[in-house]
Structures are given as C-alpha cells and as structure tokens.
Amino acid sequence: MVLTAKDIAGPRDRGWLRYLRSDTFPTFWCAGCGNGVIMQALARSLAARGPAPEQVAVVTGIGCFGKADDYLTTHSLHGTHGRALGFATGIKAARPELVVIALMGDGDCATIGGNHLIHACRRDIGVLAVVSNNLNYGMTGGQFSATTPEGSITSTSPYGHVEPAFDLCALVQGAGASFVARGTCGQPALLRRLFDEALAHPGFAFVEVMTACPTHYGRANRQGDAPKMMRGIAEAYRGKTGVLFRRETAGFSSKYRALQTARKAADGRVGETR
Ligand SMILES: Cc1ncc(C[n+]2csc(CCOP(=O)(O)OP(=O)(O)O)c2C)c(N)n1
Numbered sequence: 358m359v360l361t362a363k364d365i366a367g368p369r370d371r372g373w374l375r376y377l378r379s380d381t382f383p384t385f386w387c388a389g390c391g392n393g394v395i396m397q398a399l400a401r402s403l404a405a406r407g408p409a410p411e412q413v414a415v416v417t418g419i420g421c422f423g424k425a426d427d428y429l430t431t432h433s434l435h436g437t438h439g440r441a442l443g444f445a446t447g448i449k450a451a452r453p454e455l456v457v458i459a460l461m462g463d464g465d466c467a468t469i470g471g472n473h474l475i476h477a478c479r480r481d482i483g484v485l486a487v488v489s490n491n492l493n494y495g496m497t498g499g500q501f502s503a504t505t506p507e508g509s510i511t512s513t514s515p516y517g518h519v520e521p522a523f524d525l526c527a528l529v530q531g532a533g534a535s536f537v538a539r540g541t542c543g544q545p546a547l548l549r550r551l552f553d554e555a556l557a558h559p560g561f562a563f564v565e566v567m568t569a570c571p572t573h574y575g576r577a578n579r580q581g582d583a584p585k586m587m588r589g590i591a592e593a594y595r596g597k598t599g600v601l602f603r604r605e606t607a608g609f610s611s612k613y614r615a616l617q618t619a620r621k622a623a624d625g626r627v628g629e630t631r
Pocket residue numbers: 419420421422423437438461462463464465466469489491493494495496497502
C-alpha cells in the first residue's frame with residue numbers, strides 16, 4: 358500500500374499538507390532517514406506563517422536531501438551539486454517578494470558548495486538555508502564530507518577519517534550570517550520553532566539539522582537502528598541547539614531597494630522601479 362501524506366499526518370492539523378505533493382510518495386528516502394522529519398517540520402512552519410505555495414521558491418542541489426523539492430508544491434529549482442545558494446541568491450535578488458529556501462546536504466552546502474555558502478552569508482541575502490547534516494555523502498554511497506567527524510568510518514575512510522570537521526554554525530557566523538540555528542531530526546517541535554523564526558528573519562538565515570543516515574553513516578559507525586540513531590544525535594547535541602546567533606539586519610533586498618530609490622530620486626527619476 359502506498360501511504361499518502363494524509364495517512365502520515367494523522368487526524369489533526371492538516372493545513373500543512375498543501376505544501377506536500379503526496380502523489381509523489383513514497384519518497385526516495387530510505388526507511389528511518391531523517392530527511393522526512395525536516396521536510397514535515399518545514400511544511401508545518403510554512404503553513405503557520407502563511408505564504409501560499411506559489412509565493413515560495415525552493416532550491417536544491419544534488420543529494421538525498423536535494424530530492425526534497427520533488428515532494429513540495431512550491432516553485433522548485435533542482436540545480437547542480439553545490440550551487441543551490443547561487444541559484445537561490447539570483448532568485449531572491451530578482452524577486453525579493455518570494456520566500457526563498459535552499460535545501461542542501463552537508464556535501465552540497467559546505468563541501469563542494471562551501472564557496473557559495475560563505476558568500477551568501479557575507480551578502481546577508483534573505484534566503485533560508487537548511488542543511489541536512491548527516492555527516493556524509495548519502496546519495497553516492499557514504500563518502501566523507503567536510504562535516505564528517507574525525508575518526509569516523511566511511512566508504513572513503515575505512516581506517517577512520519583523519520581530517521577535522523567544520524562546525525557549520527561557527528563557520529557561517531564567522532562569514533556574516535545574521536541568523537544561525539541548530540536542531541536535530543530527533544526533535545521535530547524544536548525544528549518547527551527554528552524554521553518559524555528563520556522564516557521571519559529578513560537576512561540570511563541558516564538552520565543546521567543534525568540528522569540520521571542509518572543506511573551509510575549509521576551502519577558504518579555501528580550507531581544502531583534509526584530511532585536509536587536519532588536519540589543518540591539529540592543527546593550528542595544537548596545544549597548545542599536552538600538559535601545560536603542573531604543580529605538585527607535589514608537584509609540585502611531592503612538595502613538594495615533603498616539605495617536604488619535614493620539614487621533614482623537624486624537623478625530625478627522618481628517613481629521608476631527598475
Ligand atoms: C559536480 C558534481 N560532483 C559530484 C557529484 C556526485 N554527487 C552527487 S550527490 C553527492 C553528495 C551528496 O552529499 P550531500 O550533499 O551531503 O547530500 P546527502 O545525499 O547526504 O543528503 C555527490 C558527490 C555531482 N552530482 N556533481
């Protein structure tokens with residue numbers, strides 16, 4: 358039997374289902390993968406904040422989490438690996454009225470995509486960046502990424518990983534992000550609150566979700582089944598979740614529009630918007 362989104366949602370609070378394309382279910386994700394938890398929390402936040410699906414543009418790169426746009430009724434752009442934030446920046450700059458969300462894996466966002474990440478932070482553009490940090494390249498067979506902890510066993514570090522990992526929240530804060538938060542896939546209510554706050558933020562908002570890839574990282578590092586892994590992740594990040602940094606900002610789009618209006622007024626071109 359193919360489950361519909363309605364079956365999964367349970368009897369209450371179904372407004373968020375309009376963000377999900379249940380005709381495409383079941384998803385590509387393995388049983389126990391944390392990505393579904395993230396997607397559901399995001400759909401609930403969108404429903405609570407109220408933008409219609411057509412006011413939202415979701416951008417993804419390549420990877421397991423990059424499949425998320427297949428399951429959403431929003432606009433979607435499935436880009437190339439590591440470039441989700443580049444595409445998202447272009448969309449937000451051209452259409453600042455849209456809610457623009459980039460959904461990325463740790464490889465997509467911070468390994469091949471690291472350069473786009475730091476510049477999106479510096480630019481402080483009003484994009485919500487969500488990284489599903491499962492500590493490896495899930496889609497291609499569990500290779501190590503820039504967030505794989507030292508000592509981990511992966512398909513490309515069979516003796517234990519020798520490199521240290523990025524702390525993504527510290528990295529993006531240092532690069533200029535004005536909203537930085539961390540949650541885990543074992544805490545959906547926390548995720549929902551973080552997405553609510555991030556969606557209300559006018560500048561670059563970064564939400565890292567520490568999540569479970571039981572198929573590769575979990576199996577290689579003997580972390581047990583998916584529920585055990587999710588509990589373990591929540592425990593490991595106790596005291597390191599929540600909104601970690603926030604500063605007041607107008608965000609790129611407002612600053613750009615204010616400069617443009619002032620310049621046009623000075624040039625006697627009042628009223629022109631382009
Ligand atoms: C330019 C380029 N390099 C490499 C690949 C192969 N590739 C596809 S997905 C992926 C890694 C995905 O890892 P991550 O972004 O962490 O997402 P996950 O699958 O773990 O959700 C790689 C290396 C590609 N598609 N394009």
